[in-house]
Amino acid sequence: MSFDDALKITSNPNCKKGCNKEERGENTENDLCLEAFSVVDQLPIRCVGDWAIRKIFLLVQYFGIFSIGMKNKWSGKLNYIEICSGPGRCINRKSGDEFNGTALSIIEHPALKN
Numbered sequence: 001m002s003f004d005d006a007l008k009i010t011s012n013p014n015c016k017k018g019c020n021k022e023e024r025g026e027n028t029e030n031d032l033c034l035e036a037f038s039v040v041d042q043l044p045i046r047c048v049g050d051w052a053i054r055k056i057f058l059l060v061q062y063f064g065i066f067s068i069g070m071k072n073k074w075s076g077k078l079n080y081i082e083i084c085s086g087p088g089r090c091i092n093r094k095s096g097d098e099f100n101g102t103a104l105s106i107i108e109h110p111a112l113k114n
Contacts, residue, residue, distance in 0.1 A: 007056060007099035008108075012039050015096035019047075024093065036091060039098060044087045046101065052090055053099060060105045067111045080106050 014036035019027060024047060027035050032044045067078055082103035091098045100108065 007053060007060075007105055008040075009053075009097050009099045010039060012036055012045070012091055012096050012098040014039075015091055015093070015098075017094060017096045019093055032087060033091060038087075038089045040089060043089070045098060046086045046090045047093050048090045050092060050094060053092065053097075056090075056099070056102050056105055059102055060109055063106050064109050064111045067109075082106070 015033070016023070016027060016035055027033060028047050031046050031048075033047045036045060037043060038045045063080070071078075080103075085103040086101055088101055088104045089098055090101050
């Protein structure tokens with residue numbers, strides 16, 4: 001599964017790309033962008049750095065490996081709780097690419113589809 005497939009990456013034309021720390025302080029509140037909203041659902045979006053895409057992708061891949069490998073070790077369905085999950089979608093402050101956060105990416109993982 002590629003980054004684009006797993007995270008549903010899309011371009012957000014409303015992102016003011018390349019904000020420095022001071023500009024982000026003016027354009028965000030609790031890391032939520034005040035100028036750009038998700039092009040997918042028009043809801044608030046979290047402003048993140050380049051590292052976030054790789055982190056989320058690796059967590060989702062680990063979750064898939066674990067849930068498939070351990071499926072016969074418990075009865076019933078597997079539940080996932082994301083503490084402090086935020087708004088669901090993120091935006092890369094340098095590129096303007098919008099993508100699913102960890103919770104949405106895990107919920108949409110093929111291992112959870114029945």
